[in-house]
Every structure is written in structure tokens, then in C-alpha cells.
Amino acid sequence: MTSVTKRTSPNVIVDRDKCIGCDICVQVCPMGILAMDKEKKAYMKYNECWYCLPCEVDCPVDAITVEIPYLVR
Template sequence: MTTPIRPQALTPSQVPVTVDADKCIAHKGCTVCVDVCPLDVLAIDLSKGTAYMKFDECWYCMPCEKDCPTGAVHVEIPYLLR
């Protein structure tokens, strides 16, 4: 059996890292998750005032989820990596 290739995300809900817009305080100036990500795949959507996953790539290293002051970030770790 071949290893399945993760499909390219087409919508934000399909990426491994999601942000709860109700909890995110990026509109108050928080950029913690963007700053701690070593891959630089997270970004702030200035029109919505929330963080989001800009590029569908992730090392599952977790500081974005752990360091978010409001617990808004959720990293969905693939089953095979758990």
C-alpha cells in the first residue's frame, strides 16, 4: 500500500491548523502564533482580525497551539503521527 499524499487544502477548514475566530484576539494586536511558527505558515487576516493558516504545511511542533494566550489555535495531528 502506498502512503497517501495529503491533498492540497481548498478551504481553511481542511488545513491542519485551525483558529477559533471567536477566541482569537489578533484584532487587539496579538501575533503570537504567527511569530512562533518556524515554518511561517500562519498569518493574520487583517480584514477579519483573526489568524489563519496561509500555507498548508506543518511540522506539528505545536508552539502555535501551546502559546496562544486564548486557546484559539487547534492543531489536528494526523493519525499516523500520534
């Protein structure tokens, strides 16, 4: 497969020091765009965010901040 990648900054920011790998953000994201990396830390895997905030609100250790994406700022 050939493809090009487009660089973009994630607007769901995970504080890796705080993240305990509980997976709740991955479960509740309506768009299913979050995932756990090899070190069991959450990250934004797909650039399809609706900035609706369940991930941030439901995180038990306040490790997530959702920013308004650039074009909407």
C-alpha cells in the same frame, strides 16, 4: 499566470470567536505558515505544517488546535 488549486483541509484550526489578533502564533510558527486575515484573525495560510505545537501552546487565549494531518492519522 495560470495555475490550478488543490483543495486540502487546514490542520491548524483557529477558533475565530476566541482569537484576539495578538499575532503571537504568527510570530512563533517555525515554518512561518500562519498569517492574519483582514479581520485580524489568525489562519493557516500555507500547507507546510510540522504539527510541532508552538502556535497552540503559546496562544494566550487557547484559540488554536493543531490536528495531526490526514495522512499521518
